[in-house]
Amino acid sequence: MELRDLQIFKSVANHGSVSHAAKELNYVQSNVTARIKLLEKEFKTSLFYRHKKGMTLNPEGRKMLVYVNKILQDVEELKQVFLDSDTPAGTLKIGTVETVNILPNILASYYKEYPNVDLTLQAGLTEELIKEVTDHQLDGAFITGPIKHPLLEQYDVCTEELVLITQNKSFHLEEFMTTPILISNQGCGYRAKLEHWLKAEGLLPKRIIEFNILETILKSVAIGLGVTIVPQSAVEYLSTTGKVHCHPIPQKYGIISTVFIRRKDAYMTNSMECFLKKIVEHH
Numbered sequence: 001m002e003l004r005d006l007q008i009f010k011s012v013a014n015h016g017s018v019s020h021a022a023k024e025l026n027y028v029q030s031n032v033t034a035r036i037k038l039l040e041k042e043f044k045t046s047l048f049y050r051h052k053k054g055m056t057l058n059p060e061g062r063k064m065l066v067y068v069n070k071i072l073q074d075v076e077e078l079k080q081v082f083l084d085s086d087t088p089a090g091t092l093k094i095g096t097v098e099t100v101n102i103l104p105n106i107l108a109s110y111y112k113e114y115p116n117v118d119l120t121l122q123a124g125l126t127e128e129l130i131k132e133v134t135d136h137q138l139d140g141a142f143i144t145g146p147i148k149h150p151l152l153e154q155y156d157v158c159t160e161e162l163v164l165i166t167q168n169k170s171f172h173l174e175e176f177m178t179t180p181i182l183i184s185n186q187g188c189g190y191r192a193k194l195e196h197w198l199k200a201e202g203l204l205p206k207r208i209i210e211f212n213i214l215e216t217i218l219k220s221v222a223i224g225l226g227v228t229i230v231p232q233s234a235v236e237y238l239s240t241t242g243k244v245h246c247h248p249i250p251q252k253y254g255i256i257s258t259v260f261i262r263r264k265d266a267y268m269t270n271s272m273e274c275f276l277k278k279i280v281e282h283h
Contacts, residue, residue, distance in 0.1 A: 001038075001039065001042055003072075003075065004035070005035050005038065005039055006068045006071060006072060007025065007072065008021060008025065008027070008032055008035045008036065009035075009036065009039055009047070009064070009065075009068055010065065010068050010069065010072065011024050011025055011032075012032065012036060012048070012055060013048075013057050013061065013065050013068075015054075016053075016054040016055055016056055017054040017055065018032050018033055018036075018054070018055065036048070043060075043064070045060045046058060046060065046061075047060055047061035047064060048061055069135065069136060070136075073136040077266070077267040087114075087116065087270070088114040088116065088117050088269075088270045088271040088274050089114075089116040089117060089271065090117065090118065090269065090271055091117070091118045091119075091120070091271075092117055092118070092119045092120070092139055092269075092271050092272065092275060093120050093122070093137070093138050093139045094119065094120070094121055094122070094138065094139060094140055094141060094142070094275075095121075095122045095123070095124050095129040095132060095133065095138045095140070095141030095142070095143075096121060096122070096123060096124075096129075096141060096142040096143075097123070097124070097125065097126055097129070097142060097143055097144060097188075097189070097258070098123055098213075098214045099160075099190075099214060099230060099231050099233075099234045100142045100157065100158075100258050101158075101160075101231070101233045101234065102157065102158050102258075102282055103142060105282055106278050106279060106282050107119070107121070109278055109281070109282070110274070110275055110278045113274075113278075114271070114274055117271050122138065124141075125184060125185060125188050126143040126144045126188065126189045129141040129142075129143050129261075130143060130147065130149065130152070130261065133152065133261055133262065133263060134149070134151050134152065134263065136263070136266075139262065139266070139272060140260055140261060140262040140272065140275070141260070141261055142157060142258055142259070142260050143189070143258070143259060143260075143261055144188075144189025144190070144192075144256060144257070144258060144259075145189075145257050145258065145259030145261075146257055146259055147259070147261070149261075151263055151264060151265070152261045152262065152263060152264060153261070153262060153263075153264045154259040154260065154261045155259060155260045155261075155276060155279055155280070156257070156259055156283060157257075157258040157259055157260050157279060157283060158257070158258050158283065159255060159256070159257050159258075160231040160232065160233055160255075160256050160257075160258070161231065161232050161248075161254055161255060161256075162190060162193060162229055162230065162231055162232070162249060162253070162254045162255070162256050163229070163230070163231075163232045163235070163246040163247060163248060163249065163254070164227060164228075164229055164246070164247040164248075164249055165218070165221050165227060165228050165229065165230060165235055165244050165245070165246060165247075166221065166227045166244065166245050166247065167221060167222060167223070167224045167244060167245070168245065169245050171227065171245075171247050173201060173203065175227075176198060176203045176205050176206070176227075177203065177204065177205070177206055178206050179205075179206060179226055179227055180205075180206060180207040180208070180209050180225065180226035180227075181194070181205050181207070181208050181209070181226055181227060181228065182209050182211060182217045182220050182221060182225060182226040182227065182228045183208060183209075183210060183211070183217070183228060183229070184210065184211060184212070184214070184217070185210050185211075185212065189256060190229050190230060190231075190256065191229075193229065193253045193254075193256065194229045194253070196253055197249060197250065197252075197253040200253075207226075209225075209226060214230065214234065217230075218230070218234075218235060218238060218244065221244055222238060222243045222244050229249070231256060232246060260276070260279055
């Protein structure tokens with residue numbers, strides 16, 4: 001078994017396809033298939049379900065993927081330990097929820113000072129970003145916090161006020177019973193705050209409509225489709241133009257914190273250390 005075999009296994013597992021894995025790794029398909037078969041022969045077990053649409057990990061394959069991810073991450077960290085220089089360089093994979101308004105300032109300042117770092121940004125919901133950081137798929141992420149997690153450490157980024165957004169100038173609690181709520185999918189920190197508020201008030205919403213994009217939610221509120229809850233800073237332009245109206249919510253549910261998370265046991269590269277310093281500078 002070679003290191004490339006584990007890389008091939010992970011790629012096939014992620015894509016569910018030999019052809020897609022071959023394309024990603026720049027191998028011929030027959031080579032990918034052969035290496036997977038050799039792995040299965042060496043471990044004396046099948047690792048995938050084979051079907052017309054591709055390949056899906058079976059229970060043994062899922063068990064193996066946990067170890068493969070750890071091994072490949074350890075190898076990557078080993079490279080970083082010995083190749084890391086005083087000048088930040090390499091790659092930095094960062095995740096973020098949509099409404100971190102201070103983020104562009106952090107990124108611009110970081111890129112200006114450390115242009116050799118290949119920084120990539122991936123949007124997502126808090127719960128899925130936490131999972132991707134713990135699974136080593138991301139080096140860190142901006143999420144709704146604070147959180148308590150044994151594998152993660154967190155750094156304060158900012159605190160914002162949540163507001164209820166409506167098309168009309170006035171809104172009464174009873175209207176939640178007749179007005180659709182437009183909100184992100186499960187795993188969104190703002191949604192959790194809203195649900196706790198409504199539960200405390202004993203209110204059952206008429207309908208919840210889920211969206212993946214904040215801009216779509218706000219445009220839908222502006223045309224009267226429903227109401228939503230977001231940080232006030234995210235709707236400053238729309239509210240000043242009168243397209244939507246902001247309403248305060250109880251302080252217990254109206255304060256939201258953004259934190260940056262990373263694995264406690266991850267090697268601290270110069271690139272990450274400098275990124276954390278930029279967060280502190282803008283806090």
